[in-house]
Each structure stands twice: as structure tokens, then as C-alpha cells.
Amino acid sequence: xxxxxxxxxxxxxxxxxxxxxxxxxxxFALDPAALIPLYRAMLLTRTFDTKAIALQxxxxxxxxxxxxxxxxxxxxxxSAMRAEDVLVPSYRDHAAQFMRxxxxxxxxxxxxxxERGSNFAVPRxxxxxxxxxxxxxxxxxxxAYAFKLRREARVAVSFLGDGxxxxxxxxxxxNFAAAWQAPLVVVVNNNQWAISVPRSVxxxxxxxxxxxxxxxxxxxxxxxxxxxxxxxxAQQAIxxxxxxxxxxxxxxxxxxxxxxxTADDATRxxxxxxVQQQWAFEPIVRLRSYLLRVNAWSQQEEEQLVKECTNAVxxxxxxxxxxPPPTTAAMFDHLYATLPAALQEQRDTALHFAxxxxxxxx
Amino acid sequence: xxxxxxxxxxxxALAYEMAHDPAVVMLGEDIGVNGGVFRATVGLQxxxxxxxxxxxxxxxxxxxxxxxxxAAMGLKPVxxxxxxxxxxxxxxxxxxxxxxxxxxxxxxxSCPMVLRSPCGAGIHAPEHHSESPETLFAHMPGLRVxxxxxxxxxxxxxxxxxxxxxxVIFLEPTxxxxxxxxxxxxxxxxxxxxxxxxxxxxxxxxxxxWGAMLHETQAAADALxxxxxxxxxxxxxxxxxxxxxxxxxxxxRTGRCVIVHEAARTAxxxxxxxxxxxxxxxxxxxxxxxxxxGYDIVVPMARLEYQYLPSVERIVAAVRKTLEGS
Numbered sequence: 001x002x003x004x005x006x007x008x009x010x011x012x013x014x015x016x017x018x019x020x021x022x023x024x025x026x027x028f029a030l031d032p033a034a035l036i037p038l039y040r041a042m043l044l045t046r047t048f049d050t051k052a053i054a055l056q057x058x059x060x061x062x063x064x065x066x067x068x069x070x071x072x073x074x075x076x077x078x079s080a081m082r083a084e085d086v087l088v089p090s091y092r093d094h095a096a097q098f099m100r101x102x103x104x105x106x107x108x109x110x111x112x113x114x115e116r117g118s119n120f121a122v123p124r125x126x127x128x129x130x131x132x133x134x135x136x137x138x139x140x141x142x143x144a145y146a147f148k149l150r151r152e153a154r155v156a157v158s159f160l161g162d163g164x165x166x167x168x169x170x171x172x173x174x175n176f177a178a179a180w181q182a183p184l185v186v187v188v189n190n191n192q193w194a195i196s197v198p199r200s201v202x203x204x205x206x207x208x209x210x211x212x213x214x215x216x217x218x219x220x221x222x223x224x225x226x227x228x229x230x231x232x233x234a235q236q237a238i239x240x241x242x243x244x245x246x247x248x249x250x251x252x253x254x255x256x257x258x259x260x261x262t263a264d265d266a267t268r269x270x271x272x273x274x275v276q277q278q279w280a281f282e283p284i285v286r287l288r289s290y291l292l293r294v295n296a297w298s299q300q301e302e303e304q305l306v307k308e309c310t311n312a313v314x315x316x317x318x319x320x321x322x323x324p325p326p327t328t329a330a331m332f333d334h335l336y337a338t339l340p341a342a343l344q345e346q347r348d349t350a351l352h353f354a355x356x357x358x359x360x361x362x
Numbered sequence: 363x364x365x366x367x368x369x370x371x372x373x374x375a376l377a378y379e380m381a382h383d384p385a386v387v388m389l390g391e392d393i394g395v396n397g398g399v400f401r402a403t404v405g406l407q408x409x410x411x412x413x414x415x416x417x418x419x420x421x422x423x424x425x426x427x428x429x430x431x432x433a434a435m436g437l438k439p440v441x442x443x444x445x446x447x448x449x450x451x452x453x454x455x456x457x458x459x460x461x462x463x464x465x466x467x468x469x470x471x472s473c474p475m476v477l478r479s480p481c482g483a484g485i486h487a488p489e490h491h492s493e494s495p496e497t498l499f500a501h502m503p504g505l506r507v508x509x510x511x512x513x514x515x516x517x518x519x520x521x522x523x524x525x526x527x528x529x530v531i532f533l534e535p536t537x538x539x540x541x542x543x544x545x546x547x548x549x550x551x552x553x554x555x556x557x558x559x560x561x562x563x564x565x566x567x568x569x570x571x572w573g574a575m576l577h578e579t580q581a582a583a584d585a586l587x588x589x590x591x592x593x594x595x596x597x598x599x600x601x602x603x604x605x606x607x608x609x610x611x612x613x614x615r616t617g618r619c620v621i622v623h624e625a626a627r628t629a630x631x632x633x634x635x636x637x638x639x640x641x642x643x644x645x646x647x648x649x650x651x652x653x654x655x656g657y658d659i660v661v662p663m664a665r666l667e668y669q670y671l672p673s674v675e676r677i678v679a680a681v682r683k684t685l686e687g688s
Contacts, residue, residue: 112664112665113663114665131447131490133448195392195396196394342658346657347657350669353676
């Protein structure tokens with residue numbers, strides 16, 4: 001018997017849960033001031049999350065998927081992207097979306113049940129939130145192929161959860177991207193839970209990162225609660241893709257500190273004490289501890305930032321609530337480039353029966 | 363006898379059959395420990411064990427595909443698809459395999475499985491959670507397609523589906539899950555598949571519908587009765603195979619027919635019923651058949667979904683159209 005192949009999966013962490021650097025930091029992180037925007041983005045996401053859950057509880061938006069505890073993943077990855085790259089998100093990726101220029105009021109519109117929330121003013125090429133699990137990874141592979149075909153130095157970056165790695169779409173997308181050597185970066189947010197199904201029931205594979213190896217490319221693990229580690233891995237993968245090195249996969253290990261969505265009650269299936277213990281590893285306190293440790297942050301700056309984030313979120317909420325309701329005609333007018341004549345009568349019927357104030361009735 | 367809502371009735375039917383037929387197994391996402399996101403399977407894993415109530419990895423294609431293997435080997439799998447928009451990945455297995463395994467093997471192998479899924483709009487759910495895919499399945503030879511409209515019919519029809527020797531697509535209107543309660547006798551009595559149920563007798567017009575839209579259809583019949591227009595209301599319940607006899611018999615008495623469904627209009631199941639009326643009931647008709655349906659558009663997100671769903675007002679207007687000139 002001869003061994004014809006051996007594989008390994010590397011795990012990276014730069015800052016431990018106590019905020020102490022465990023190895024020399026990568027270049028971008030040498031100046032602590034460069035980390036403040038990442039800290040701000042994580043805090044903004046958490047402030048938004050808290051507000052969005054409150055808005056759902058009072059009926060101002062519909063079901064919402066919180067990113068509580070996983071803020072470092074979206075922030076770290078998106079901070080390594082260029083404007084011309086394309087984000088292909090799942091439904092728990094508003095941290096990354098905000099970094100890309102999606103506004104918080106657009107996000108609220110989306111979760112409020114309004115398609116206008118997917119018509120981003122800024123990242124015009126970014127894909128909308130994807131709900132059917134793992135399907136977006138295929139789209140990202142296709143987008144990456146388009147960049148390669150046109151010789152554009154752009155990268156497609158797609159997010160998915162640990163549960164999504166069980167779907168065929170995920171494996172198929174990895175294989176396509178590798179066969180095409182397309183500029184794709186796949187980020188698995190391993191938050192340990194697919195609604196009620198823990199990572200251990202999802203798969204007996206030792207890592208999710210190793211699933212890339214079967215497709216013929218590199219998969220690595222990072223501490224997903226260490227924004228420096230996430231950003232570092234993303235930067236390497238994105239630049240490798242941009243320079244013709246093909247796809248990469250990053251498994252970011254984190255923990256879903258909240259419910260799956262506001263429609264879920266996680267106390268039905270997991271021990272709140274175990275969740276409580278996971279708070280010791282969360283990403284925001286960790287980076288703050290580091291910044292305090294290296295004297296790059298103060299209580300005064302913290303208070304100022306909290307105030308700033310709260311104001312920004314409140315303004316977004318006001319802008320969202322002030323939006324006029326969607327029009328009945330909009331259900332028809334964006335379905336095709338041009339409304340087919342055969343649909344005109346149905347559009348007329350809908351307008352005829354529409355409530356005078358617009359928006360919903362029933 | 364107990365007062366149950368539709369989701370509780372489904373839970374009771376599943377529990378009854380699990381207790382009485384050791385071949386029944388259930389598989390799906392979050393159906394075990396969590397009891398299903400809509401609570402259809404609550405308590406069943408505790409009662410029957412994790413071997414028979416399986417929390418699967420997250421993959422609808424494999425849920426449908428493995429159910430086929432189980433069914434062919436003597437189990438009676440009841441697979442749950444968590445939300446209607448996630449049923450599409452199952453179509454390869456359902457159409458290419460479940461629906462034709464018996465025919466391909468000339469009866470040597472068969473596929474006694476049930477694919478359960480919520481369906482329909484109206485609960486302010488996120489995108490891809492409000493689909494009405496019944497016609498996709500009803501179009502395919504070899505399948506049965508069932509959609510209950512009340513707790514007692516959900517109970518009896520689901521038992522029938524689990525006892526049927528062939529694959530059954532069982533679509534549960536989410537809008538009805540907790541809308542109302544009804545007396546349900548939990549004694550394991552199945553209702554017949556392949557028949558329509560006449561919910562209300564009338565002489566002037568036949569209203570034909572299924573699933574959640576029967577709620578609006580019945581309300582329209584109430585409103586019409588106030589003005590002396592007596593509508594007969596038929597719950598199709600099993601779309602495939604279609605009991606056209608009951609509908610034709612009704613229309614032979616009323617001379618008018620309005621078909622109401624939530625799914626989009628083009629090639630919707632209403633078209634099949636209307637075509638049957640044209641073929642077999644044309645001479646009883648006193649007015650053209652009317653369809654009140656979802657529009658040929660993507661089901662809107664929550665803010666506009668009630669402008670998509672057929673309303674009582676639209677149904678009443680369609681009935682008036684059939685009465686014009688009479």
C-alpha cells in the first residue's frame with residue numbers, strides 16, 4: 001500500500017478570548033488605529049440587531065435573522081473586499097452587507113417584507129439575500145466565472161452556514177469553481193447550529209473546511225470570533241483569487257448566541273447555560289479587550305461610539321418607517337423587463353381591487 | 363373527541379399511524395428535538411425514538427431521495443419539507459423516481475411515501491416561504507396531490523395518505539395551521555382520497571376551491587347568501603386524481619362555476635377543472651366559467667401578499683359576472 005495523498009487543515013487565531021495576541025499580528029493589524037473601523041462595524045451590526053429584534057417584536061418588521069455573536073465574520077471578510085468585488089450573501093450577513101454599503105434602512109425594508117430592500121443604492125452588483133439554503137454558492141461560482149471570462153480582477157465572495165454545507169449545491173459549486181479555477185471565496189459561518197440541529201448531527205466530518213479539499217482546493221479554519229484572523233484569511237484568499245489562484249474556502253468558527261430567527265425559540269432545543277458560556281468568546285468584547293490592552297481605546301471613546309451607533313440605527317429606523325408603502329403596480333412592473341401584454345389585464349384587476357391607502361390589507 | 367387546530371390534527375394523525383404501523387418513519391429538518399418549525403411533529407421523537415423520527419442534515423434533495431429508498435424497502439416514510447420554497451430541490455427525485463418506480467418495475471417495487479410540506483401565503487413569512495406548488499406535482503403522472511382545508515379533513519386525509527400504496531404530496535396551508543379549531547375524533551379513521559367534499563349546498567352557483575382559499579370562498583358564499591344567492595361550495599381536497607364527478611354533478615344543478623385558487627393563474631389547477639367542465643359539462647353551463655386566482659407574478663413579500671391573495675371581494679365579483687344577464 002502506498003499513500004498517494006495527504007491533507008491538512010490549518011487553524012488560525014491571532015487574539016485569544018482575553019484579548020491577548022497569541023502570535024505576531026498580520027501587517028494590516030500592526031497599527032491598532034486600523035482596527036477601530038472593524039470594531040465600529042461590529043458594534044454597529046450588534047446595535048442594529050438589537051433594534052431589529054425589538055422592531056419585530058412590535059410588528060414593525062417581519063421575521064429577522066440576527067447575527068449576534070458572528071459579527072466578526074461579515075466584518076472581517078467584507079473589510080478585505082474591494083468595491084468592485086461581489087458579495088453573494090445568505091440571510092445572516094448584514095454585517096458584511098453594511099460594510100459593502102447596503103444601508104440599514106434597506107435591510108429593514110427587506111425584513112419588513114418589501115422587495116425595495118434588495119434594490120441597493122450602493123453595491124449595485126451585489127446579490128440580494130439568499131434564503132434557499134446554499135443555492136447562492138452556485139451563483140457565486142457563476143459570477144466568478146464571468147469575471148474570469150472577461151479578465152476582470154474581481155472576486156465573488158459567498159457566505160453560507162454550517163448546515164448549508166450538507167447541501168448538494170454547496171459541493172457542486174465548489175467543484176465547478178475549482179474545475180474553472182474561478183475567483184471565488186466561500187466563507188462558511190460555522191455557528192454550530194442549523195436551527196435546532198447541532199454541527200455534530202449535521203456531519204461527522206472533522207472540519208467543514210476539509211470539504212474544499214475534495215474539490216481540489218484549499219480550505220482553512222479560523223477563529224471566527226477573532227476579526228483579525230478572519231480578515232487575514234479573507235485577504236489572503238481574496239488576493240489569491242484575484243491573481244488567478246482559484247477558489248478558497250474559509251471555515252469561520254463562531255457561535256449563534258441568539259435564536260435562529262425571531263420565529264425560533266432556541267430554549268426548546270439547547271441549554272441556555274451552554275449558550276451563556278459561549279459569551280466568553282464573542283468577538284466584540286475580544287477586540288475591545290485587545291484595544292484596551294494596547295492602550296488604543298478608552299472608556300470615553302467607547303461611550304462616544306455607542307452613542308454614534310445608536311444614533312445611526314435610530315436614523316435608519318426613522319427613514320425606514322417614513323418610506324411610503326409599496327405600490328400594487330410594483331408587483332407586476334419588475335417581473336419582466338417589459339410587462340407582457342397578457343399580464344396587463346391582471347395588473348388592471350389588481351389595481352382595481354387594491355386598497356386605497358396602498359400597502360397591505362386583509 | 364378533542365378540539366384541534368390543523369397543525370395539532372396533523373400531529374395526531376402522525377402519532378396515530380406511528381403507534382399502529384411500525385413501518386412508518388419520519389424524516390426532515392428540525393422535526394425531532396424541536397418538533398418541527400411549525401410543531402407538526404412535536405413530541406413524536408420522544409414517543410417513538412430518534413430512529414423513527416429522524417433529524418436529517420440540511421438537504422431537501424436527499425430527504426426526498428432517501429425516502430424513496432426507504433419506501434422501496436418496505437418502510438413508509440413521511441418526509442417533511444420545512445417550507446414550501448424548499449420543495450423544489452425534491453422535484454428530481456419525486457418526478458424521476460417516486461412517481462415512476464412502480465411503473466418502471468411493472469409493480470415489483472413501489473414507493474409508499476408521503477412528502478409533507480407547508481404551502482401558501484398569508485402569514486407574513488420571509489421570501490420563498492409562501493409558494494403554492496400543487497400544480498407542479500399534479501401535472502406529474504404517478505403522484506397523488508392532497509391539500510386539506512380543515513383540521514378534521516387534515517387528520518383523515520393524512521392517515522389516508524400514509525396508508526396509500528403510492529407516493530402522496532401532502533400540502534398543508536400554513537395560513538390554516540392555527541386559524542381555527544374543530545372537533546376531531548382521533549380514532550384512526552381515514553377519509554377517502556380521490557374525492558371532493560361538498561361543504562355547503564346551493565342552487566345558484568358552484569364555488570370550487572381547495573386549501574386556505576376555502577376560507578375566503580366560504581366567506582364569499584356567506585356574503586352572497588345575504589342577498590339570496592345560494593352558492594354550493596366544493597373542497598377539491600385531492601387534486602390528483604381529480605374527482606370531477608362531484609363538480610360536474612353540482613354544476614349540472616347550478617349552471618355556474620367559479621374556481622378559486624391561490625396559485626398563479628396560468629396553467630394553474632383551475633385551468634384543468636375549467637377544461638373538464640368545457641369537455642363534459644358545457645351544456646349545463648348558463649355562463650362562462652370564472653377563475654379567481656393568484657396573479658401570474660412572484661408571490662410578493664409580506665407588505666403586498668394580501669393584494670396577491672384572492673379576496674372575498676374578488677370572488678363575489680366573479681360570481682356576479684356569472685349571474686350577469688340572468
